[in-house]
Amino acid sequence: MAPFVVLDDVHVSYPSPGPGLEAPRILRGVSLSVAEGECLALLGPTGAGKSTLCLCLNGLIPHLVDGTFRGGVHIAGHSTREWTPGELSQTVGLVFQDAESQFVSMTVEDEVAFGLESLGLPPDEIEGRLAEALEVMEVGGLRSRSPLELSGGQKQRVALAAVMAMRPRVLVLDEPTTNLDPVGKAALLRAVSRLRVAWGTTIVWVTQDVDWVPHLADRVAVLWEGQIALEGGLREVFDQGALLRRMGLRVPQVRELAARFGSTGLGGYAWLGVDEAAEALRGRLGG
Amino acid sequence: MGPGFDLYTAGTSWLHRLDPRTKMTFVGASFVLLLLTGQIILVLAYLVVVHAVLRRAGIPWRRIGWLWARMWPLTLLILILWPLSNPGGEPVLVQWWWIRITLPGIGQGLLAGLRVNGLAFAVYVLLLTTDQSGLVQGLVGIGLPFEWGLALAIGLRYLPLLLGMYGTITDAQRARGWTPEEEGLVRRARAYGPTLVALVIGALRLTDGLTLALAARGFRPGQPRTTRRPLQLRWADRVCLAGIGVLTLALVAAEWIYL
Ligand SMILES: Nc1ncnc2c1ncn2[C@@H]1O[C@H](COP(=O)(O)OP(=O)(O)OP(=O)(O)O)[C@@H](O)[C@H]1O
Numbered sequence A: 001m002a003p004f005v006v007l008d009d010v011h012v013s014y015p016s017p018g019p020g021l022e023a024p025r026i027l028r029g030v031s032l033s034v035a036e037g038e039c040l041a042l043l044g045p046t047g048a049g050k051s052t053l054c055l056c057l058n059g060l061i062p063h064l065v066d067g068t069f070r071g072g073v074h075i076a077g078h079s080t081r082e083w084t085p086g087e088l089s090q091t092v093g094l095v096f097q098d099a100e101s102q103f104v105s106m107t108v109e110d111e112v113a114f115g116l117e118s119l120g121l122p123p124d125e126i127e128g129r130l131a132e133a134l135e136v137m138e139v140g141g142l143r144s145r146s147p148l149e150l151s152g153g154q155k156q157r158v159a160l161a162a163v164m165a166m167r168p169r170v171l172v173l174d175e176p177t178t179n180l181d182p183v184g185k186a187a188l189l190r191a192v193s194r195l196r197v198a199w200g201t202t203i204v205w206v207t208q209d210v211d212w213v214p215h216l217a218d219r220v221a222v223l224w225e226g227q228i229a230l231e232g233g234l235r236e237v238f239d240q241g242a243l244l245r246r247m248g249l250r251v252p253q254v255r256e257l258a259a260r261f262g263s264t265g266l267g268g269y270a271w272l273g274v275d276e277a278a279e280a281l282r283g284r285l286g287g
Numbered sequence B: 001m002g003p004g005f006d007l008y009t010a011g012t013s014w015l016h017r018l019d020p021r022t023k024m025t026f027v028g029a030s031f032v033l034l035l036l037t038g039q040i041i042l043v044l045a046y047l048v049v050v051h052a053v054l055r056r057a058g059i060p061w062r063r064i065g066w067l068w069a070r071m072w073p074l075t076l077l078i079l080i081l082w083p084l085s086n087p088g089g090e091p092v093l094v095q096w097w098w099i100r101i102t103l104p105g106i107g108q109g110l111l112a113g114l115r116v117n118g119l120a121f122a123v124y125v126l127l128l129t130t131d132q133s134g135l136v137q138g139l140v141g142i143g144l145p146f147e148w149g150l151a152l153a154i155g156l157r158y159l160p161l162l163l164g165m166y167g168t169i170t171d172a173q174r175a176r177g178w179t180p181e182e183e184g185l186v187r188r189a190r191a192y193g194p195t196l197v198a199l200v201i202g203a204l205r206l207t208d209g210l211t212l213a214l215a216a217r218g219f220r221p222g223q224p225r226t227t228r229r230p231l232q233l234r235w236a237d238r239v240c241l242a243g244i245g246v247l248t249l250a251l252v253a254a255e256w257i258y259l
């Protein structure tokens, strides 16, 4: 499939924190592409610049965030320089890492409707999409609550509902599962995966939850020291356990388990999910 | 965040259902009247009417009391400082060293103190019964650009906090054993410093973050938007608007002719 999201040698520095101090160079030549309908998991240690990369995808960098930007980001063949962030946000929906910082309304329903009103949709379509988004994200009961008064997990789901309702062709999720309990994580990932099926949404998913990566991602990229240090299919990337550990990351636990067996009788496996591991073990042990 | 961060008190009363533009007209007319009049009795009457209106709209006394609690420190300050700084007129009640307090001075202070509350409550009528969406639409309706309307709607929520800042700081200091009555104004003013700075920085950060949040949600300056619940001037609005208009004209005329 044709690449839909393309980053070409992207460099980003934030303004120097003070006179005589060097401007922090966060992205130092990031090249990456995501095919239409694909889900890419973006890993990287804290401070690697993952959120910065997200801001590049929806044009907030270079249009609205201070700093310098070099290189090119293309969405559906258009450079992000050509579009204003407002226009770009109709194609690329970003769910901020800090959900609270994207809220602009005093009630959940107004919050979700905001983007739809920006799109200029008629009121009845807004109502329809609003109800749908609230239901999919299971926040229908919170309609008239203030988004600022919700729990961390509820905030994240409202933030996702608000972006999802706009039906962007690219969804950028910046650590959307951080504040969720395991049940919440599973529910959120199920909702995102329903979106993919329904609309063929392209997804860039920043996450630290490596154990969940196999549930949704087709491919993995690792951002480290300002560049994409590793990129490829899940097995390919998670085979590099030692390298990942050096970058402060880890592999999914079942993959780790398979690796520990090493050259024993159970060696030679490279499981990514529990089901896969259980299947193989049942085959070997259950006889 | 305590109450008052969002003054809006959910409800379905007639006042809640009025078009925000009608309520804004009420605020405007109230400002004209309150700033024009020199009659304490008129300002008092205004406050009584406003309280009746708020109660009719189902705003609980607790909420109103909370607003008064934010207001009284400022009111007290005015009541004390006004007569001190306006020592003109007769009769003189106190004359001691440089201090001179006159009856007209006290009257003026009373008027100013009540007036501040009148002005605040005029705005509270709007804020207590209009949700953010209505407020923004109303502000856009009277000609403000959308982002200004939104920023103002968010900013207005801090109004009671701002007005109450004096009280909060004094309370905090008092809790630490500070007796403001015994200390100079300079120190008191210095106590405001950090809070003021925090507020200004908070406001700047708010608008900064708001720009990003708005853009990320498809907001384009100057681009027409639709709205889920469009504003509508109903007959109740027309009646209210006519009433506000007639009353304002009558009172302004009365001031003009008799005073
Ligand atoms: N607006 C800004 N101005 C200056 N420096 C910034 C700004 N935003 C981020 N940074 C710095 O850039 C670096 C990368 O930040 P970024 O948020 O992109 O990392 P991240 O990979 O998302 O980290 P995390 O996993 O903690 O979310 C950090 O050192 C951060 O302090």
Ligand SMILES: [Mg+2]
Residues within 6 Å of the ligand: A050, A051, A052, A097, A174
């Ligand atoms: Mg981040």
